[in-house]
Amino acid sequence: MREGHERADRRALRRERRGRAAAALVVAAVLVGAPSFTGCDDDSDERAGGRSAAATQRPRPKPTPLWDTSPGSIAALGDSITRGFDACGILTDCPEVSWSTGTDPQVGSLAQRLLKDPARSSWNHARNGARMADLPGQVAAAVTERPELVTVMLGANDACRDSTALMTPVAAFRADFETALKRLRRALPKTQVYVASIPDLKRLWAEGRQSAFGKQVWRLGICASMLSEPDATDQASADRRQQVYDRVVAYNSALREVCGKDPLCRYDGGEVFRYRFTGAQLSRWDWFHPSRNGQERLADMAYRRITARE
Missing domain, CATH: 1.20.5 (Single alpha-helices involved in coiled-coils or other helix-helix interfaces)
Structure with a gap:
């Protein structure tokens, strides 16, 4: 038990x-x-x-700056187009018809449409023959006036050279534009930028070659890479013009991409490049630069883009 x-x-x-x-x-x-x-x-x-x-x-995201559709001052940067070259007389500037800062009421420039006192609050720093490499210098001149809006139309002369071999490489074009935009942003962090696309130079050749007088002026050396031997139809001439066209397309892509990284920069979306300029919009002296009518069309496109609410 x-x-x-x-x-x-x-x-x-x-x-x-x-x-x-x-x-x-x-x-x-x-x-x-x-x-x-x-x-x-x-x-x-x-x-x-x-x-x-x-x-x-935890880092806080910075608010996106608001675009002001009514800037109080404008500085224009660019080349002969913004200087109104050949719009009023042969081989002369005519800044009063400039699409950006002109005073001609027929054109109705941005300055006239946006500013209360265009004469005192707009400046034109564009220069004939300027290329993208000149833009940083134009920016340096413009920042002293502290404009609220800067307009840029530049790049045609980078493609308009004596030969296609001399056209500005795309990488250099992009780098110069980046440098200019950074310089502007460091000096004026709140200044807005409108960037116009480069016109379709091949379209200008197709229109201008219809004028015998215009072709005579082209022999003086205007945009030789595209306009030399304007009536030539051989394959080499066609290939040369296509190279210029392709380079302009690449330049415009660089403008779009660089501008797109800056919240206070607006690219025109390629509107100037796509615009079908006719004889009415081209200078009757060189059939290449914009006439008064052409300058007005440029002002129309820029005004729509700048005043758009997004």
Whole structure:
């Protein structure tokens, strides 16, 4: 009998030990899964409106600057197009008809449409023959006036060279535009920029070659890479013109991409490049640069883009 009781006692002891072990595992699991007092405190602080250290250190996104559709001053940068070259007389500038800062009411420049006092709050820094490499210098001149809007129409002369081999490489064109925009942004972080696309030079050749007088003027050296031997139809001439066309397309892509990285820069979306200039919009002296009518069309396109609410 005693042996039977001892065996029963041993079985009871083993069951008790197994029960204690199971209870210990349950307690351990509860403790591991339970939130710490610190976590509870953080939770209650956030519910009460407090902030944890991690939340305080989290960077906040900067608000996107708002585009002002009514800037108070304008500086024009660019080349002979913005100078109104050959719009009023042969081989002469006519800045009063400039699409950006002109004073001719027939054109209705941006300055006339946007500014209360165009004569005192607009400046034209464009220069005949300017290429993209000249833009940083034009920016340096413009920042002294602290314009609220800068217009840029530049790049035709990078493609209009004596030969296609002399056209500005796309990488250099892009780098010069980036440098100019960075220089402007460092000096005037809130100034807005409107960038016009380069016109389709092949389209201008197709229109201008209809004028015998215009072709005579082209012999003086205007955009030789595109306009030399204007009536030639051989494959080499066609290939040369296509090279110029392709380079302008690449330049416009660079303008779009660089401008697109700046929230205060608006590219025209290629509207000038796509515009189908006719004889009415081309100078009657060189059949290449915009006439008064052409300058008006450029002003129309720029005004729509600058005043668009996006």
